[in-house]
Amino acid sequence: MATLTDRIDHLLGRKVAEPLAEAFGIETVQDLLRHYPHRYATQGAELGEKEPPEGTHLTILATVTSAAIVSMKSRSGKMLKVVLTSDKQSVDATFFNPQKVAHAIKPGVRAMFSGNVKYFRGKLGLTHPSYLILPNRDEDDGSVVAAGKVRGGGALAGMARSAQDPGAGVDMSIFERNLIPLYPATREVESWTLLRCIRQVLDQLDEVQDPLPEEIRREHGLIGLDEALRSVHLPETKDEVDRARERLRFDEAVALQLVLAQRSHEVAGRVAPACPPKPDGVAAAFETRLPFTLTEGQHAVAEEISADLGRAHPMNRLLQGEVGSGKTVVALRAMLQVIDAGYQCALLAPTEVLAAQHARSLRQMLGSLALAGELGADELATRVTLLTGSMSVAARRAALLEAVTGDAGIVIGTHALIQDGVEFFNLGMVVVDEQHRFGVEQRDELRGRAREGLSPHLLVMTATPIPRTIAMTVLGDLETSTLRQLPGGRSPIVSKVVPARTQPAWVDRAWERIREEVADGRQAYVVCSRIGEGDDAPDAKEQPTTAALALFEELRFGPLSDLRVGLLHGRLPADEKDAVMRDFTAGLIDVLVCTTVVEVGVDVPNATVMVLKDADRFGVSQLHQLRGRVGRGAHQGLCLLITDTNPGSPPFERLTAVAGTNDGFELAQLDLAQRREGDVLGAAQSGSTTTLRLLSLLDHEDVIVAAREFSRTVIDADPDLTRHPGLASMVTAAIDADRIEYLEKS
Structure with missing residues (x-):
């Protein structure tokens, strides 16, 4: 028998296990069983009275009623026109290379067809679908069809290829099921191979002990993990799929929230420089010199940040603000509070143009307060130093000296700030402008420049949250401050x-x-x-x-x-x-x-x-x-x-x-809806990849909130999950180790 923690190579052999590990990182039974189907083929019954919308991907089992090669009307060439019957439903199919498929797709042939739905004159059709030829029912006794006798084309050709290995064969009984799972696959590891491995493992699997307490399952109406893992792979009904996915989706949310809760617990235990405001320091002097009045929003956010900086554990705050809402002034005020406490600040900008712009604007706003060591400097003055990769050797050497001696209270730069050889005298705060331009590893590298035993405060700023920013905010990775109010006199664009x-x-x-x-x-x-x-x-x-x-x-x-x-x-x-x-x-x-x-x-x-x-x-x-x-x-x-x-x-x-x-937050939601969440726990910023299999940060916020409450309660009582080994195992199954390390760095 088998358990979730057993290695796949011990159960299925190295020849089978190595491609799974290489293609999907699947190494244990739990890894394999959490590789869920992305859709299901049906016997056609689901077509029913409600026809699927055009463009829907449809996979059905059907018998070819008629097949004829005809000339195309709009251009030269021929095509194969086919009529399919599935559970008394009639579906048209068209193939544009009849010479390649006519020998296989003939009247009386039973096959799986998969393609996108199109309607022509109100009739449901599939254009050049993938296909897998199956034995007719009178030839099929439910046993294994020998290797070499299964044929296919298009995306389903992989099922046929996977049956070509000597001794592999195809268990045709799977095609008698109402719902046939189809998996995310590669050319090396086909969907059929995955299904064969999963069925073999499920046959050996002991009853799975559920890591979620019974009261939590009851509160949220969730089925047990054993039932969910079996039902998602071999369901009898659509309802079984829905209930299994609901439970497994909650597992993903809990896994994410447990990692974030552990991270928050660990950050709370770090020591940061306490920087309480000084009534007679450079920050107070700066406020008295401002040629304009801060908005109510700027005042409120500045107070939030000031309170964070006064504590002896690291601030980890996202400052979201509309374009032109005055984030830079708020950030400068915060940096001056840190300087008043005897520490330095680093401002990381994504481009040299922006870094130079920041240096100019901060010096202009500070005036004589930025001229420390120069004639005409205020007695409270600090120094603003610029460090970029294209500076001359002499200018770079001077900037490095100002950073390491502490003469520079504010050091502004690009990636040059995180290169070897850049040292700070006493770094107390890191400000990252347009935070989505920097990887977490880069921010971590800069934060690591503080004195041993101290973690600098972190303020990240963005004008338009990109999808990953929203995702991490929903997940509770950062405390969030928001500036929506524009300064007086600013007209909408x-x-x-x-x-x-x-x-x-x-x-x-x-x-x-x-x-x-x-x-x-x-x-x-x-x-x-x-x-x-x-x-x-x-x-x-x-x-x-x-x-x-x-x-x-x-x-x-x-x-x-x-x-x-x-x-x-x-x-x-x-x-x-x-x-x-x-x-x-x-x-x-x-x-x-x-x-x-x-x-x-x-x-x-x-x-x-x-x-x-x-x-x-x-x-x-x-x-x-x-x-x-x-x-x-x-x-x-x-x-x-x-x-x-x-x-x-x-x-x-x-x-x-x-x-x-002109609402940047509304546009961020539009961006999220179009590109989805991206790789929330990885370095990817776009929606092209994701570690989330069933959980959508856009659609399942209620699930995330419920998982957050549960996870924080667990971590408060058991930070290392030593008393919850099942939950610890679930975390590593839902999120790979590299991404956990990534989160811990962030």
Whole structure:
């Protein structure tokens, strides 16, 4: 018999186990059984009265009623028209390479068919579906069909291939089930191979002891783990699938919450420098010199952060704020409180342009309070030091010296801050701007620069939470402060979508709008998705995008020839980038053609227009960040989103949604809905991969909340889960070790 902790190679042999481990990291029985089916084939009964929507992926078992090769009407060539009968339902199927499939798909053949639903004149159909030929019922005695006698095509060809190994065969009794599980698979490890392994393990499995207390299962109406694991793989009904998934989804939520609760418990035990506010320090002096009044929101958030900094355990806070809501002022006030306590602060920025912008703006806001060691410095003054990778050797050496001696109270930099050789005298706080640009390992590397035994406070900032940020916030990874209120006098940005393909004259009008704004003394950005030829070359099937270098030449010799047009992109030397930004800030450049190097933090109040070429190539959060560069002064901002996509297409609709709101948090929800959660416990930021099999952070917040309450109660009483070995095992099964380590670092 077998238990969840048994190794697969001991039960199934090394030849079977090694591909499972390599493809999916499956090493134990629990790993295997938590590799759930992603859909189920049916005998057709589920078609019933309710026909599936067009585009739905459908897998059915059916008998071929008729099959005929016919000529195509719209173009040359032939196709195989097939009628399938499944549980008295009739389904049409079309194959475009009849010479390859006609010998297998003939009247009377019984097969599994899998494809996307299409309707033609109201009739349900499958276009070029995958297929697996099965024995007819009068030939099938429910026994194993020998290797080499199972044939298939398309995605289901893998089932046939997996039966080719000598002695493997296919147990045809599985096809008599109402629901046949289909698994996430690879070419090396097919769905059929996984099912065969899982059935073999389930046959040997002892009754599984449930790690969830009975009262928790009863409170949330959950079935036992043993029943759930068996039902999700070999269900008899759709209801069994639903109840199994509900239980296993709760397991995933608990596993995540247990890791986060352990992490929070461990962080609470760390020692951080206590930095209570000083009534007569540099922070107080800064507040008295502010030329504007903080908003109510800024005051409230500043008090939250101040209270955190006054405690002797690390602050771990996310500061979310709309573009232009004044996050930088709040962060500077917090850094000055830390400096008053005798510690240094590090500000990590994603680009050299933004790092230099931060250095300029912080020095400007501080005035004589940033001139420590210089003539005219205030007696309370500190020093703001910039450290980037492209600095000269002499400048870098000077910056490193100011950091290690403690002369610099605030050290601002890019990834250069986390390189070897950068040391701090007494680091007390780390501020990360646009936190989604940095991996957790990078933030951890910087936090590790504090003195031994101390963990610096951490403040991460973002204007538009990307999906992973929202996911981690929902999961309780960070305490969250939110700034929604814009400073007085700031007008909302007007955004418009410009369909270049259907309305080319509107593109000409965009350049005219720039000329009108410049005539009124304003400035403009024109943003491209790539620098030059060969950069991020689009797929051959996609419309080519406009390069910044090409558009710069086109505009300065064409529509904007009488204006002062500048160019800024990431491949320019650092001193050239800085010079261009200084000229633009000073008003010596009317129009700046650029890439996304201006995406975050760049603050030129006189800029009122932004034109985004190929706007559909930017993400939702990028679009919101970019347009936040205009309208930062007293004048209305305008953002024009130029796209070659057709009105009504998904990319065009996404741009329309962005243009329809200035609420960054609403857009973050849109981004989450479109890209899903991403790899919540890994370094991936997009929605392309995920460690979550059944749990959706968008759809199952109630499950997450319930799991959080349970997990915190458990960890408070048993931080190491020594008294809950079943829960500890469930954590490692639901989340792999690398991702647990990742969370612990974060």
